Amino acid sequence: MIQSSIEVFNIEKIIFEFSIQGSISLIKPYGSGHINDTYFLKNQNSDYPDYLLQRINHHIFKDVPALMQNVQRVIDHLRSKLINDKEVMTIVPLKSGMLYHEDEQGNFWRMYHYLPNTKSYDLLENEHQAYEGGKAFGRFQALLADMDASLLQETIPNFHNIEMRLECFHQSLTEDAVGRKSEVGNEIAYIVEREEGMKKLLNLGKRGVLPLRITHNDTKFNNVLLDSNDKAQCVIDLDTVMPGYVAYDFGDAIRTIINTASEDEKDLNKIQLNIKLFEAYTKGYFEEAGTMLTSAEIESLIMGVLLFPYMQAVRFLTDYIDGDTYYKIAFEKHNLQRARAQLQLLLKMEEQEDALNEIIQEKAGYYLSKL
Template structure:
C-alpha cells in the first residue's frame, strides 16, 4: 500500500502535499506530511514496528491516555501552547488511533511540532539540565495517573532480577561457545548482583511506588525550542508502569558517558560528574515535590544500575551468539559489555561524590 494512500486514512486538516522521510528514531519509520495550506499544520506519519512492540493497540491506548493527561496539565500552564508542549495524536477517518494496512503494518499520525531542536548527545550542562527538567516535568504531570491504568508494553523491560535469570540461562547454555572469554565480566556482574537488585527489592516491598514511566530517557527524546529550552517529551512507545528510577537511571547512562556505548578504548569511558549533576538538578527541580524520600534515595543506585543492566543485556546476547542486537563484527557485543561495565565501575568509584550530589539536590 502506497504511503500516500496510508496518509489519506487519517483525519488531517488542510491538504497534504509532499511526503518526505523524517530522520530520527531507530525503530519506527517516519514521514513528514507537508501541508499545502499555510494556516494548517504538518503531520508526522509513523509505522509502528510490531516486531518490537507486539501489542500495538495496547501501546496506542497507553499513548492516548498519557497524551490526553499531559495535554490537560499543559493547558492549565500554557493554554496557547498545548500543541507545542504535548504530542497530539490524529485519529483515522474511522475514529481509530491507528491504521492497519493490508500487509499487517500499523500506522499512526501525530501533529508535527514546528521550530524545534533535537540533540542526539550533548556535553553542555545547560542542555542536560533542560532535558532532565523536561523529563521530570513529564513525570510530575503523570503523578496522578494511576499506573494500573497503563498496560505493560515490554514485560520485564527494566526488571534486573529477570535479566540476571536470563544471564544464568545463557551461561548454562553457552550457545555460541564464548563462555571462556567472559569469565572476568561474569565474575564482576555476579559480585555486584546484590547491590543492583536494591531497586527491584524496594519495589517488591512497596517502598517505592509504581508510576507511569517513559523508560527511554535519552536526550534525543526531548524536543527543545529554538532558545534551547525544553518543549516536550517524545517517543512514547515504551510508556508503561515502572519506577521513577528507570527514567533517571537511563538518562544518566546515556548522557554522562564520556565515551561511546561501544567504545573499544575504555580509558575514554567515564561518568561525567558535571553532566550527572546537571541532569540530577533538572530532574529533581521538576520532581522534588512529588517524589518520596525513598525514591530520591534510590536515584543514587539508578545511576549505576542502568549501565550495569545494559552490560548484562549485551553480555547475554554475546553468549547467545548475537541474536538480538545488530552487530558490526563478532566481538561487538563483548566490546559493548566491557564499555558499559567500565561506566558502572567508574560510577562506583565516584559513589561518594554521586551521593553528595543527590543529597544536596534532594
C-alpha cells in the first residue's frame, strides 16, 4: 500500500499511466522549486529505479507539448555525447508512448528516473562545489554548442528579456492592482535609476555582437546534481533550455553562488559576496566553455553578473505589486523580502564590479592562452 500524505491528486491513478518498472511503496514531496510540484516515488523493488513525478505548472509553461519536445531533444543530444547515463536525465514515457499525461482536471504530469546518491545545494558550502558548478554549466553549454537552436521553441517567451520585464514592472505600477505601490517607493527608485544600463547586454545581442546559443536559462546552483564526492554529475530542470546568451547562464549562476545568504534573506546585513566562490566557479566554467566563447561573450559576462540580481528583483517586486500571482510564497510579503535581498546583492556587486571583472578576464586569459 502506498504511504502518502498527498491528498489533492489521485497519484496512484496518474502513476498507472507511466511505463514504470516495479511498484511504488512511498510518495513524498521533493525539492524546493518555486514553479512545479515534484514528488519522489520510492520503488518497492530495489532492482528497479526510483522515480520523480512532476506536475508541470501549465499556467507558466503554456505549451506543454513544445516544452516536453524541447526537453527530449536536449536530452537526446546530450546522451549522444555522454558515455554515462547518470550524467543526463531520463524521461519515463507513458504506456502510450507520449512524454506527458494530462489528467481529468487539466493538470500535466511527467516522470523521470531518480538519480540515486546525488544531492543539490541551495547554498554552496565550499570552493570545490563552486568549481564543480562552473564545470557543469560550462560543459552543458559546450555540449549543446553544435545543436541547431531553431529546433527549440521558447517555452517562456522573452524569459530573460529585461526590456519586457521592465515594461511589465511599469504596467504593474500603473495598475497597482492590490494597492501595494506606496509601500515600495525606495525599491522602485533603485530599479528605475538603473534601467538603461541594464539593457546593454540585450542591445548587444540585438545588434548581433553576441551570438545566440542554446542556454539553460535557470542556472541556480540547485539545478546541478553532485555525486557523493561533490563532483558534478548532471544538470537538471531543463524546462527553460532555449536560445539565449551565455552571459545569462553565467550571471544567473553567480547570483546564487556568490551570495553569502539565501535568496530571500530578511537580514540584509548578512548579504555579502563570497569572492572565493566566484573565482572557483569562474575557473570551472572557463575550463569547460572557454574554447567556445568569443571575445565579445567574455566581455559580456560581467554584464550578466550585474543583470541577474537586478532582473530577479524586478520580477519579485512586480509579482508583489500584482498580488503574488506568479511565485509561490511561504508568508506575507515574501516576494517583497526576496526583491529587497536581490537589490542588496546587486549593491554589493556594484561595489566590487572591477574586482569581479578582473577575475573573469584573468581566468579567460589563462585558458585561452593554452589553446
